[in-house]
Amino acid sequence: MYILKCIAQIGGLLGIALMGNKLTQVFDLHFPGSILGILFIFLLLEAKIISLEWVETGANLLIAELILFFIPSAVGVVQYKQLIITNGASFGFVIFLSTVTVMISTGLLAEFLNKIGKGR
């Protein structure tokens, strides 16, 4: 029963994602259809046209296994072997430094905004 429910709900979410892709293509919007899909499901839930139970089980499963869906793309770096051999260390440094910069500044900015926010 759980498996059937998951398959049906994931199928539904996939359908919405594909529909989003189609719409962004037709209207020549320069962002991925999945963003439209998020908005669409959110509005359907907010308007109570669908209930949370219709999508929740499948959605939770997809989110719990999110990392799996990145793995084949990560394996794809193998095609840039030469580029990575020559520039790999630079990529690593740049990404690591930039990620740490982003995390520290976002964290401090958020903490600061939360402190002022409390005074509202």
Added chain:
Amino acid sequence: MLAGFSFIITILSYVGAKLLYRKKQSVFLSPLVICPFVLISLLLSFHVSLETYSAGTQWITDMLQPAIVAFAVPLYKYRALLKKYALEIALGVFGGSIIAIVSSVMYGKLFHLTPQLLDSLAPRSITTPIAMNISQTIGGLPAMTASFVIVTGIAGIVAGPFILKWLPIHHQVSKGMLLGMGAHGAGTAQAYEIGSIEGAIASLTMIVAGIITIMVAPILVPHLH
């Protein structure tokens, strides 16, 4: 035959890594680190081409799209929380997105990377499908961007716990924003390990960062060259 085998091995390596990670929570056992490592080693040692591997695993990648749509569920469940912190999230994520783009390009210039690689690096702090899309728009290499996004995820889940430990960041919202902004989906998964509020904020941050970067990167990046 080999394509089907690629699919099975990918799933098996993921399940195995997940079980290991549950036993011992070391970053190096995170499926995002260990699976690509194991799979690339297998491809190289058995001389399997990337085309063959991709043919068998394409639909795993395709599931990323419904998985992104699935984020509507936590967004809806935590909508009260999101409304409460709407301003903090909007401003914080806007700032974070700008810093992510500018610092990626600037550090990249410091290391003398080519303009095409700088363009590929610029959207690295957001979730893969959106990042690849932007990379294409601004003239980068989408496949390279995908790998930069993955490395960002790894860097983020390695650095995140230390930064949270050493910086005076106590609010659940700040923790979620830090992880979602710094390490997109990987950071969001880590935020859910801390708590469901942190996770919900991280997933919202990831989505908002994607939308902001779509709008800002094409305007900002050409000025940084």
